Amino acid sequence: MTSTDGGAFRRMLRRLTSDVDELDADDLSAGAxxxxxxxxxxxxxxQEVTMxxxxxSVEFRPQNADASLEAELFDGTDGVTLIWLGRRRIPGIxxxxxxxxxxxxALRDGRKVxxxxxxxxxxxxTT
Known part of the structure; x- marks a missing residue:
């Protein structure tokens, strides 16, 4: 067995024994x-970022004149709240x-936004 075979075996074993959410987070992080x-x-x-x-989740927040559409984006490492001010709905979101x-x-209440x-x-x- 070569060293690459050992790495492939470890990856396969990890995929068989890990939590589904953990594997999904790893796949998201690798894709990003x-x-x-x-x-x-x-x-x-x-910081100017691209993620x-x-x-x-996606939620409309009707708060007086400050209505907004809020969504949580998860990249496998952390969540970021996306806020579109003055929007009720965006097709495809x-x-x-x-x-x-x-x-x-930005930060709002200690969360990335x-x-x-x-x-x-x-x-x-589809990987």
């Missing part, structure tokens, strides 16, 4: 890294969609 996107866990407030991940987003990272990010809806990978 391959695409050249930044890891959410490595990004800091004020790739999957939407976990729904849980389970894979998206590439770009904007300046992108306000009115540029976005691209991507095809989910």
């Amino acid at each position: 890294q391959k695409s050249g996107a930044q890891r959410a866990s490595d990004c800091a407030c004020g 790739l991940g999957r939407l976990r 729904e849980p389970g969609r894979t998206m590439r987003v770009r904007g300046r990272l 992108l306000y009115n990010p540029y976005y691209e809806i991507c095809q989910a990978s």
Whole structure:
């Protein structure tokens, strides 16, 4: 057995014994890294970022004049809240969609946030 066979065996064993959510997070993180996107866990407030991940939730928040559409994007390392101010709905923005987003990272209540990010809806990978 060569050293690459041992690595392949370890990866296969890990895939058989790991939690499904953990494996999904690893796949998301690897896909984001391959695409050249930044890891959410490595990004800091004020930084211009490009991230790739999957939407976990989408919610309309009607708060007086400050209504917004909010979505949680998860890239396998951390979650980022996407907020589109003044929007009730955006076609295609729904849980389970894979998206590439770009904007300046902010913090709100200790959570990472992108306000009115540029976005691209991507095809989910089949790997």
